[in-house]
Amino acid sequence: MHPELILRPQQMKQADGLTVASGIPGIELMRRAGRAVAEAAAKMLMKEAHVVIAAGPGQNGGDGFVVAALLAGQGYRISLGLLGRVEQLSGDAVLAARDWKGPVVPIDSLAFDEADLIVDALFGTGLARDLEGVARIAVERMNASGKPILAVDLSSGIDGDTGQVRGVAVKANRTITFAARKPCHLLMPGRAYCGDVEIADIGIARETLEATSGRLFANTPSLWLDKLPRPELSSHKYDRGHTLVLSGGATRTGAARLAARAALRTGSGLVTVASPPEALGVNAAHLTAIMLRGCDGPEGLHHILQDERLNSLVLGPALGVHSGTRAMVAVAAHARRSLVLDADALTSFEGLATEVHQAFRHAPTVLTPHDGEFMRLFKGHPDIIDPESKIERAHRAAAYTGAVLVLKGPDTVIAAPDGRAAINANGTPYLGTAGSGDTLCGIIAGLMAQGLPAFEAACAGVWIHGEAGASFGPGLIAEDLAELIPGVLRKLLT
Numbered sequence: 001m002h003p004e005l006i007l008r009p010q011q012m013k014q015a016d017g018l019t020v021a022s023g024i025p026g027i028e029l030m031r032r033a034g035r036a037v038a039e040a041a042a043k044m045l046m047k048e049a050h051v052v053i054a055a056g057p058g059q060n061g062g063d064g065f066v067v068a069a070l071l072a073g074q075g076y077r078i079s080l081g082l083l084g085r086v087e088q089l090s091g092d093a094v095l096a097a098r099d100w101k102g103p104v105v106p107i108d109s110l111a112f113d114e115a116d117l118i119v120d121a122l123f124g125t126g127l128a129r130d131l132e133g134v135a136r137i138a139v140e141r142m143n144a145s146g147k148p149i150l151a152v153d154l155s156s157g158i159d160g161d162t163g164q165v166r167g168v169a170v171k172a173n174r175t176i177t178f179a180a181r182k183p184c185h186l187l188m189p190g191r192a193y194c195g196d197v198e199i200a201d202i203g204i205a206r207e208t209l210e211a212t213s214g215r216l217f218a219n220t221p222s223l224w225l226d227k228l229p230r231p232e233l234s235s236h237k238y239d240r241g242h243t244l245v246l247s248g249g250a251t252r253t254g255a256a257r258l259a260a261r262a263a264l265r266t267g268s269g270l271v272t273v274a275s276p277p278e279a280l281g282v283n284a285a286h287l288t289a290i291m292l293r294g295c296d297g298p299e300g301l302h303h304i305l306q307d308e309r310l311n312s313l314v315l316g317p318a319l320g321v322h323s324g325t326r327a328m329v330a331v332a333a334h335a336r337r338s339l340v341l342d343a344d345a346l347t348s349f350e351g352l353a354t355e356v357h358q359a360f361r362h363a364p365t366v367l368t369p370h371d372g373e374f375m376r377l378f379k380g381h382p383d384i385i386d387p388e389s390k391i392e393r394a395h396r397a398a399a400y401t402g403a404v405l406v407l408k409g410p411d412t413v414i415a416a417p418d419g420r421a422a423i424n425a426n427g428t429p430y431l432g433t434a435g436s437g438d439t440l441c442g443i444i445a446g447l448m449a450q451g452l453p454a455f456e457a458a459c460a461g462v463w464i465h466g467e468a469g470a471s472f473g474p475g476l477i478a479e480d481l482a483e484l485i486p487g488v489l490r491k492l493l494t
């Protein structure tokens with residue numbers, strides 16, 4: 001099974017160049033691209049419908065000319081408007097424009113509200129700056145028309161690399177992209193602007209895509225399914241790992257239990273909650289299959305970790321923001337077990353990121369910040385927090401700390417220090433509920449306890465968490481999530 005590759009705009013350009021060099025002319029690629037869009041358009045249309053095509057000055061516009069010629073040949077009524085003049089076109093767009101025998105009008109004279117379908121071929125991967133003037137007005141008029149919009153490659157106005165809106169962007173219902181998805185199809189807000197995305201094969205070889213892609217993937221099971229643990233006939237609980245989750249004080253114990261239960265449901269053979277003495281009673285009252293031990297601060301943790309069988313740790317949820325938590329992190333990192341750090345374990349290092357510089361390179365470690373925790377942790381490190389691309393931010397943080405970074409949100413990005421990265425897209429807004437992140441920590445730790453490497457555990461954990469949430473929908477609370485994990489695993493493993 002091939003993992004799904006994602007190509008950044010620059011890489012797509014390279015793949016395009018290599019394909020042309022291998023003997024397929026650029027205009028042929030453009031014709032295939034246009035044909036895929038025309039086929040998708042025809043599926044959205046009644047016979048003799050009116051299609052309004054907005055073509056831009058580059059090769060995305062060229063695709064628009066191909067679509068116009070093909071749909072006109074099938075009997076659809078076409079209006080084509082161009083941003084700029086035909087004489088200013090360059091490259092393969094010149095050839096594509098020659099195939100279009102109908103009129104070309106200025107883009108500002110197109111009547112979008114008379115369309116049955118709008119084809120957005122204004123800008124694709126070559127968008128270079130914010131939309132202004134005529135281009136901006138055209139996009140605003142398209143959006144205001146309320147008509148269905150089919151985007152060529154990506155929604156015009158969306159930055160292909162970062163998914164950010166450059167001034168204004170087309171609200172497309174559907175997008176046909178070519179050869180592979182681009183980051184903007186998965187990253188927010190681009191994902192929302194592109195609508196349903198279909199990938200059309202235009203004959204760029206898999207090897208070419210692999211050679212240019214730089215190891216960025218969509219987080220689909222093909223990325224990690226073969227590594228997902230399956231217990232052997234002869235295996236016993238200790239073969240499936242032992243996860244330790246640190247609990248907060250007497251009034252802050254729920255987060256640890258959520259993580260612990262998720263680790264157990266994910267298949268960790270044993271799970272123990274390590275609790276401050278004053279919280280032992282409340283933890284004991286709520287735990288059954290999960291074991292409980294007293295743990296008095298960093299020294300207590302050091303003592304517990306003398307048991308080598310404890311191979312995976314969760315540290316952070318509700319632990320408290322203070323130097324004691326930093327000391328616990330130091331003990332955990334020193335112990336070289338698999339480690340998931342979240343919430344207070346990250347916030348306790350607010351503005352102190354230098355203390356975690358390369359701290360986690362010796363053992364499989366996963367950091368799971370949401371945007372707020374990320375900003376706090378890397379405060380004072382503009383090289384890490386400033387890049388517009390979420391992938392770049394996650395990459396840099398991973399390289400800095402030596403840990404796998406899970407930068408959470410509707411478009412969670414998982415990045416490894418070795419340069420691999422994945423973008424997740426199967427979640428649901430219903431996951432935005434108290435304790436949801438604690439559950440995610442437990443899933444990832446439970447997978448690492450069973451031997452999954454950190455990057456694969458993080459990717460699989462985020463996907464399983466997303467799938468569990470999506471399978472429940474409205475009314476989801478964090479307590480439900482662990483109970484939904486078996487259903488997700490069953491589908492993956494059988």
Ligand SMILES: NC(=O)C1=CN([C@@H]2O[C@H](COP(=O)(O)OP(=O)(O)OC[C@H]3O[C@@H](n4cnc5c(N)ncnc54)[C@H](OP(=O)(O)O)[C@@H]3O)[C@@H](O)[C@H]2O)[C@@H](O)CC1
Nearest residue numbers: 016030033057058059060123124125126127128129130153
């Ligand atoms: N790669 C492939 O394999 C294949 C690619 N294909 C297609 O090519 C597309 C990429 O084409 P592309 O590189 O020509 O870029 P594109 O998106 O048309 O825009 C560039 C033009 O827009 C202009 N411009 C930029 N920003 C602007 C702004 N804010 N406001 C105004 N103008 C602005 C810019 O002008 P300039 O910056 O030079 O002033 C330039 O003229 C790709 O998305 C896909 O559809 C397919 O045919 C199949 C094979």
Ligand SMILES: Nc1ncnc2c1ncn2[C@@H]1O[C@H](COP(=O)(O)OP(=O)(O)O)[C@@H](O)[C@H]1O
Nearest residue numbers: 408409410427428429431432434435436437438
């Ligand atoms: N709109 C959304 N779509 C998909 N996933 C979401 C969305 N909002 C939040 N999530 C996910 O829900 C989880 C929330 O975690 P977190 O913010 O740490 O919550 P808490 O601290 O309450 O546990 C993360 O895994 C995040 O990716």
Ligand SMILES: [K+]
Nearest residue numbers: 120123152154
């Ligand atoms: K477009």
